[in-house]
Structure formats: C-alpha cells, structure tokens
Amino acid sequence: MSPSAPPGRTSPVTATLAENRLGVPAVLFFVLSAATPFTVVAGVITTGFATTGLTGIPFAFLLVGLLLGLFSVGYVSMARHVANAGAFYSYIAQGIGRPAGVGAAWVALLAYNALQVGLYGAIGAATQPLLYQWFGITPYWWVIALVAWAVTATLGVRRIDLNGHVLAVLLLAEVAVIMVYNVGSLAHPADGRYSYEALDPGNLLGPGVGAILILAVLGSVGFEAAVVFSEESRDPRRTVRTATYLSVAVIAVLYALSGWAMTVAAGSDRIVEVARVQGTEVVFNQAGAYLGNTLVEIGHVLFATSLVAAMIAFHNTTARYMFALGRERVLPAGFGRADRVSGAPRTASLWQSAVGLTVIVAYAVGDGDPLIHLFYWAGTSGGLGVLFLIAATSVAVVAFFGRYPHGESVWRRLIAPTVATLALTVVVVLAVGNVAALLGVSDAHPIAWAVPTGYLAAAVGGTAWGLILKRTRPDVYATIGLGARSVAASTLYTPGHVSAGREAAR
C-alpha cells in the first residue's frame, strides 16, 4: 500500500485533477450533441426512403442499436487498456497488428472526410426555406455551403468548439421538437390506420437489407466517442460504459420512432413517393399539417443549426485523427503540429478545409445534385466506411483480450465481442452486396463499385505503408496507434519493445 495524504484533509492533487472529471450526463451530452438528431431525422431518413425505396429503415435502427450495444461491451472494456482510445485504428493497431492499424487509419480518414464534406450538400436545402420566408431570397446552395464552410474552417483553426452548454441546449431542443413532431404524426395516421410495416423484422429478409443497415450505422455515428473520456471520467469503470449504452439506446429508439412516425403519417405504401417529391421537407410538411407554422419554423432553424454543429464536430474529429497520425509520424510530422496560440491542430484543420472547399467547388461547377449526390452519397459512403471500422475493431477486441485478458469477465472479453464480430461480419457482407441499392443506382453504375473499391484500396495501401514503415522506420512502426503518446514510447523505449504502449501510457 502506498501512503496517503494525512486523514481529514483532501489531497490537493486529487482534488485538482478531479475538478475536470466527467460524470455520465456530461459524457452523454457530449456524444449526443455530436450525433445531431435533426440531421439524421430530416436529412438521412428522408433521403434514405427516397433513394433506396425501402420502408424498413426504422426497424434497421433498432437492430443496429442492439448490435452496437453488443459491440460496445468489449469496445468499452478495451478502451481502458489502450492508448489513444478515441480512434478505431488504435484498437486495430493494438489488437490485430500495426500494419492493419495503418490500413484502418486510411479507411477512417476517407470515411470521416466523406461524412464531414457530405454535410455541405444538405445545408442549402435546410436553409433555403428559411431564407425565402425571412428575406424573400433563394441563394444557390453552394453560396450557403461556402458560408458554412468559411465558418467551419475559421472555428477549426481558432479552436473555438461550440460551447458545450450551447450544444446541450440545441440537443434538448432538437429532441423535444422531434418528439412533438412524432406525436403529431402518430396522432394523424394516413387513412386512419396504423401500419407497422416499417418496424417489421420481416424487412430483414427483403431485398436491400444491407442498404438500410448502413443507413442505421450512419445515423449512429458518434456513439463511439464516449471512450475518449476513459481517463477523465469520474468512475472509469462505469461512467463511459453507462454513457455509451445510453447513447446507443437513445439513438436507436429516437430514430426508429421518428422514421416509423413518418411512415404512419404518410402511409407506409406512400412514404417513398412522398420522400422523393418533398426531400428533406417531409417531416416539416407533416408537422405543418397538424402543428402549425411556428413549430415548423422552429424545426427548420434547428435542422440548420444541427447541420452546422455536425459539420464542426466532424471537422474537429477528422482534424484530430490527422493530428494523432502526424504525432505518430504515420502522416508527415507537420500534421502533428498545433497552432501555437490557439492550440488547434492547425495543419490538419487547414487540410480538412481544403478538401471541403474543393468538393463544394467541384459540385458547383459540375452542377451535381447537392442533396442526393453530395449529402446522401458521401454520407452513406462514410457510414459504410465506419461500418468496416466497427467490424474490424470488433475483431481487434477479440484478438486483444485473447492475448491479454486483463481480468475482464468472459462475457466482456470473449462472448459478447465474438457474437458481435460474427453479426457484424454478416452485416458487412450484406452491406457490400447492397451498395447499389443504398445509393439508388443500378449495379453497373461506376459509383456502386467505386465506393467499396476505394475503401479496399485505402485498406491495402495503408497496410502496405505500415509494412514499409516496419522495414524502413522501425521507430515509427513501434508506436503506431499510440496517438500523442507515441513520442514517449518511441524516444524512451527501444523499437519493438512489446509493451511500449502500456509503458508509455503510464
């Protein structure tokens, strides 16, 4: 036993370090604020109905919620034993192997970039009704997108994250308004009868099931973030675990309910047609019919703020990914430099902004459809990438605990992760087979094979780069997956030191 502070006096060190400790509500709010519900309900679910022509999306949210809950059992357990717990590639590097970790990092860069950039395609559709109503103007979508881009780029470099309290208020408002909309829709079923088709497990057997599962994964992106706080939560064993389970459950139930309410109000046989005509306006038109214009206007405002909050959240996530990889020297070291004054990951943030600007300009010049071909295609492609990462992480959890049980129970280190891995493998196979259905194109369309091929190329290219590093830069190779801590491991321990990560983590 180590000696402790004199009795009757709180230890100043413990007290000071505890000031920043987070409880379940703080972590939960952090995760759900980045989940930005209105973006999913008004943006993803409606365009999902329109593009896939499938009505089983609400059921897919419930199923994916269960699956992610099962996955989280091992995922959260492993978080306490790995460095850089915020990133899937770290799990894969430390569970499967460092070359696979670099492959996963490249897949992650592609996926999170797609998620972030795709959001620029929806901001036009979200704000045009308001701008017309308030000012009588209808700007081009790309004008609005460029304004949103400028805001995101500036905040990213100056390191002004949206204040946590502002995000919490926005989140509560979004959930409240969505629930009011749901009640309104459910109180007015089409033709006076309730259809449960959207929640029918039989949807699993229908065609295109892989597509709706990817959509549900896309809607759930963000649940993985709670583990970032594994080291700064009040009770490391329980806080993050509880917050992760709760966020997965809230996301699954809220979106399943909202999607189902849409099909009830429109009629499950007509929702696809309605969504194709009305786009992101489906929920607002339904609300307008029963609840009045004020609530519709509030909803429109929240949809816009939700999209901007999501842009900023994903911008910062992607920039931090690049920063961590720069610190590891897996990307050029310049990516690991922070802004001197603001402490923002400057180089990474500027790159992310450059990618966003390029894509907006390319779509504006090429006259691409911002909602379907940018927001929906990039978003769902990003969702597919995150699904690959989750599945690979699940394998990594099984492999990691196979080598180091770390005193975790059999359920947490073996049974739950194994079942989750098997189920996720099935989902991945279904998803890859249904990319064309997901994107709403024919099987022969170039985009239908370009998306999976792109991820394959990233995974293979990254793994190859990892193997090259092993031969040419053993010092860099030794610290792959350790994030900011890689510096301690690479400088203080000889390359190849088995437990470099855990030593550095002390």
Place this chain on the structure above:
Amino acid sequence: MMRLADDFWRLSHHDVSGKPRLNGRAAGLGLAAALLAELMWAGKIDVRDGTLWVVDKRPPADVLEHTVLEQLLAEPQHTTVRIWLDFLAKDAVEQVAQRLWRAGHLRKETSWRLLRPAGVRWVPVDWNAAHWPTARLSIHLRDRTPMKPADAFLASLAAATGFDEDLLEDAPAAGREYLRYLTATAAPPLRELLVRTEAAVGESVLSYRS
C-alpha cells in the same frame, strides 16, 4: 541557481507587452516541466520510467521550488510524472510570474475597459532582459553552436510545447535537426521530462472540449 522556469516564462510571453505567445495549457505544461527540471538540477528529485521521486528532502533556497517540493512530499502516493505535470500546469503561469515579480522582473498592469478594471497582466520591466532567452536560443540554433545543458533543455522544451518555430525563424530545417539532436542527447531524466511534456501537450489537443 537554475531559474529555468523564469526563462521559459520569458520565452512564452511577449517581451514588451507580456501577452502570452503560447496557449495556456501548453504554457502551463512547459512551465510545470521547467519547475520539475529546476528541482532535478538542484538534486532534489529524480525521474525514471514515468515515475518521479524525491531524493533530497532539504528545502531549496527558492520559495517556489520549496513550495513545489513540499507538494511532492505531501502526496507521495502520486508518483507519475504525468500527474505532477497536470497538477503543476494549472497554476504554473501565475506562480512563475509572481516569482519574476518578486525579483523585480515583472510589474502588474491593470487594463481598463470603460472605467472598469478588465484584468491584470504581467508586463516585463526590462524588455531587453525579457527578450534575452529568445535571442540567445535563436542564435545558438541558427549557428548550431554548443549550448549549455540548461539552454539545450529550454530549446527542447520549446519544441515539446510547440513553439520552436519562433526560435527557428532564421534557419528552420537545420535548426530543427539540431533541436532533435539536443533532445536525443539530453540527460535521460531530462529527456524523459521532455517527451512526457510533449505527449501531454499532444493529448490536450486531442481531448480538447469547451
């Protein structure tokens, strides 16, 4: 007596206005590392494998060093370098500023906004003295001339906290290589302190929230 933290404070603040040139978290961690390094130089503590312990309990002459040593002695249950860096980082900017003030190197300046005091800033009394560490290290890094261990540590600490660019304006590429050499050849406990600081600064970028 080695006043490393004083020089790091001067490096990380503007020589005329006293405004910070480095974000608060990184500056705090850098000053925390400098204070621990002062205790190492004085033979009071040692560091290895992420762990820190006191080797000489007799109080140092300097008041601030004495305070830090007292804190280390009062809580022997906390042994990792990382915890002490985090703890000391919280108040280090203010603590070191007060030491400089007691020695007559800084003065307090109250800024006013609409007839209300808006805050107190520490301003260097003599900007030549305040600029000296920056000038000294820049010249050494530019000419790649041998440095005293204390200066080599300070330059490496600037790199670890992310504002070495300021010191490398004249010759970035060659200077950066020299900095890497300085860090790699520092005495093992100092090198350990440097990389723990760099890791902590990196993690503060990754886990930032408002």
